[in-house]
Amino acid sequence: MATESVVSAFRVLEAVAEAQPVGLSELARSVGLPKSTVQRNLLTLQEVGWLRPTETAPTRWQLTYRVVAIVGRAGGESLREAALPVMNELQLGTTETIHLAAADGDSLVLVERLDTPHRLRAFLPLGERIALHASATGLAYLSACGDEYLDKYLAGPLPAQTPDTLTDPGRIRAVVNEIRERGYSVNVGGLSHGISSLGAPIESASGPVAAVSVSGPSSRITADRFDELGPQVREAAARISLALRGER
16 A cells, blocks of 8 residues: 555556646546545655645645756756756857757757846756657767667657657658757757757766757847857767766
């Protein structure tokens, strides 16, 4: 019974992560559990600091930053600790928003963001799940994965996030191969309309674990800046990878 309670709590936690902010009825339907069970799990997860209710009525639930912190420490040494100094330099050098996204299943989770001083900027909330095929970080991550993983991912659903999202498996494979040769990805409007991003994969000793990107309005991150920004992102990812492997 105790094991079943733990499993149901994690199912609720994952469901909140997918749909936050989300209400009790919707959660109960998505996890296939009675409302009373889901409510108990929500209160328990709130008590231990993983979830918090919104202040609006009716009550909806969302993740706390504790979840983000745990994700950032996946794999041993803190990914955030290794990445933040490099991200700071990248943000100062590009003056654009820098995102750090860690792998979690077949998607990435945004674990850190350094904002641009520009009023017009790219924005994703911490804890946001990011589709691999739709984002600069995701495509960069895929480029560091083996062909077996890539084949499996491309065989699954590839929903469009915007009209510019890559959804054709053949085209995605070609783009991934280009990224492997160049060392960084370019994504124009694939995740958010009007936002351009360039990303590069981060690899620990065991393989790809995350990706870093520079993002901003497409009106500011134009094609003539790709050759300037891409190598900066690639170098930043390489430095973070070295730090994760203890090769500072």
